[in-house]
Amino acid sequence: MSQADTGARRRVPAARAAGEETGGSAGSKEIAVSSPQTGDALPGETAGGDERPTVEVTPGREPWAGAEPLIRWGGLVVAVLASFVSGVFELLLTTLRAGDVVSVWSGDAIGSGGGPLLGLSIVLAAVLNYGIAWFAVTTTRRKWALGPPWALWTLLMLLGAGVRTSEGDYLLGGENWIALVMILVGSLTYAVYSYRLILKRTLP
Secondary structure: OOOOOOOOEEEEEOOOOOOOOOOOOOOOOEEEEEOOOOOOOOOOOEOOEOOOOOOOOOOOOOOOOOHHHHHHHHHHHHHHHHHHHHHHHHHHHHHOEOOHHHHHHHOOOOOOOOOOEOOHHHHHHHHHHHHHHHHHHHHHOOHHHHHHHHHHHHHHHHHHOOOEOOOOOEOOOOOOHHHHHHHHHHHHHHHHHHHHHHHHOOOO
């Protein structure tokens, strides 16, 4: 069989059909499959041979080298300030009584109301000190960052023991068991967190 003008034909032997004509010799039928013309792409191929489209990738901008030190020192400053604010607030609440819920709204000082002392400062010392310790270590990625807020909080408690209120009473008097328990719980909170860091040997 002759070839086509526009391209070569390739012959594929077809399956021998059952019931061929009587007297026919054992032959094979052929199916002509036209090959694609020059320049046409076969399925799965791209035009022009093995060429593939190129994709340009723009490299991302490198992070600023000073970001990490800034976060660390900023976290330490925030932790120290939070320790100072929480310490002052807890000192003021050591004299909080049940009757202050009404008297404070009237403009009276904390502790001027009647009733028993409330241990709100104890709860705040445990919760806030633990949160400050976690924040200081997590943001700075340094275990020693626990020291400055701990030392400042302890110093505030020592100073509070020598400060007198407007009525002439000591802010942390010996008869105020709330203040004594608050100092103990607050210091133990820092100590327990520090001890856990030593045992785990890994930063949170």
